[in-house]
Amino acid sequence: MTDTPLNMVEADQTLVTRLRAWWSGETANPAKRVQFDRPLTPWLFLLPQLAVVVIFFYWPSVQAVTSSFYLEDPFGFGATFVGMENYADALNSSEYLGTAAFTAFFCVVVTTLALGIGLLMAVKADKVIRGAESYKTLLISVYAIAPPVAGLIGMMFFDMHMGPLKDLAAFFGYDLKVGINYWDTATALIVIAVWKQIPYNFIFFLSGLQSVPVSVREAALIDAQSGWRRFWDITLPLLAPTAFFLLVINITYTMFDTFPIIDVIVKDKPANNPMTLVYKVYLDGFKGNDIGGSSAQSVILMGVVALLTVLQFRFLERRVHYG
Amino acid sequence: MAELTLKSVGKTYAGGVDAVTDVNIDIKDGEFIVLVGPSGCGKSTLLRMVAGLETVTRGDVHIGGRRVNDLDPAERDIAMVFQNYALYPHMSVRDNMAYGLKNRGESKAVIEERVAEAARMLELGQYLDRKPRALSGGQRQRVAMGRAIVRQPKAFLFDEPLSNLDAKLRVSMRMEIRKLQQRLGTTSLYVTHDQLEAMTLADRLVVLNGGRVEQIGAPLEVYRKPASTFVASFIGAPAMSLLDAQIEGGQLLLAGQALAGVGIAPGPVTLGLRAEDLRIVANGLRMRVEYVEELGAQRIVHGMVGDQAVAVIDQHDTPLGPDVRIAVDPTRLHLFDARSGRRMETRLHRVAEPAQ
Structure with missing residues (x-):
């Protein structure tokens, strides 16, 4: 931070006295020594957080990268170094590429729908005057449902034997077979994932809308007669920071946090059901006992998400106006 | 440019609170009218009813001979200057001024000409491409004025436009507003709680108290012959x-x-x-x-x-x-x-x- 402390120490001091002075904090620049009088104290406070980050994030990441280069015995008796073979296997497998394609599709559709519907509801709820609170509470309450429960409720809705949505589809002459038909299952996954995420987006959009100054809205009311124009020209640009934040969060959600929903819908069902890359990592690693291949997949996934995030910040954030 | 008429206008909020009661004002074409009164006297509510930002509970508001009670604010052909400027933070000064005109389908050439003219009048030329956040309070106030001017509306509505400025700037902006209004000859309705501002700006003062008109008259007339003890104690220092x-x-x-x-x-x-x-x-x-x-x-x-x-x-x-x-x-x-x-x-x- 600053190079002054050493200059301030007298030149004839021995190393020991210097160290002692440093330890007791005497040489620290007094202007900056606001809260801690010993240099190690702040690190002590940081330690628990750092430990959590290292143990639960960095260590597994390093483990994943390491084991992605090995072919591991399913029963844990040994591992053989295979270099990039796991990566090559994954990227050459049509099954893996199919899952990747579905993940991309799922990601785009769920994010678009969840953001779109969340925004629509927020805009409408923002205009409600009478009973606004209970209306908002009802919309937000879905967010309190845990993803596995959401998946379970969704599964009951789509169930082949007792699901009301299956009956609804049958009424229109369509035989809905969630868990058997690939696209039927995909539809169910998308509906549940979107339903689960709407309240989250709704809360943020609503608070974003309410932070648009009233007088700015009124000025727009005088400047533009069409409500759609006002929304498009004034409200939406002012919501852009919120929308950008939600976009990043929603993409992460569809890629990772939809895992429990997929698990509930797809688990114990016949093969060839749609799933995301994360679920495939789990399936190959823990059901298929292919630790090396699964690690390689998760490293690829890590790279994809890192790339996506960089792209979002580089190209989208520039267009975002922060008040 | 137009005359503006309020006929027994009243406003009752949900819950039965009377904010404005039986207000009658005839404003001649080009006149500068100041609504003045203590906070809560209903002056802002009255202005917002003329703007269309509040519904009119009773009575009629006419702008240029047309009854505007049921028209959208954008249809009333008025321009409003807000207390906190209400500029669009994501638009440049130029776009802020041009936005209303764009929405009314004016041609590019007309918009450009009017914005340039307003910028010249308000000495904003060098700031046209800046965003509002890069401007000082006084400059923002000018942009808000510019946004009103370019529309060439039938009436200007000012809602305490100077109260966010420091005392010195307030005096000079006050003068500018008056000069500008005289040059353009646009009918103006101006709300303030500052009796000095009211006295110096107005062709005629409307003193409001508790949602009712206490007195309407030229500043000196009101000063010399206050119609009630309320006006007497409110006007003059x-x-x-x-x-x-x-x-x-x-x-x-x-x-x-x-x-x-x-x-x-x-x-x-x-x-x-x-x-x-x-x-x-x-x-x-x-x-x-x-x-x-x-x-x-x-x-x-x-x-x-x-x-x-x-x-x-x-x-x-x-x-x-x-x-x-x-x-x-x-x-x-x-x-x-x-x-x-x-x-x-x-x-x-x-x-x-x-x-x-």
């Missing part, structure tokens, strides 16, 4: 001193001394005294001096006559004793009904024998 007085036997008595002869029935009245109408003299009403405000060009002497507070403007700087004598020209006295507070018109004349 220092405020007019209002004192309890008696009328007995055709004479106005204050603290037992006759000030003037009047032709009003005996009884209690409220007497209004402007500080500048009072003089410190050798012989007159006794006033106990409480404290003196030195203003340089003059001083304001605050004191008590009997047990009632009076302020006197004095041009001299001779030291004052604990007691002074004050006198007033009887024609400069204001009399108000003691109960209703309404002004009583009467001829006041000097009493034969001046009080000692």
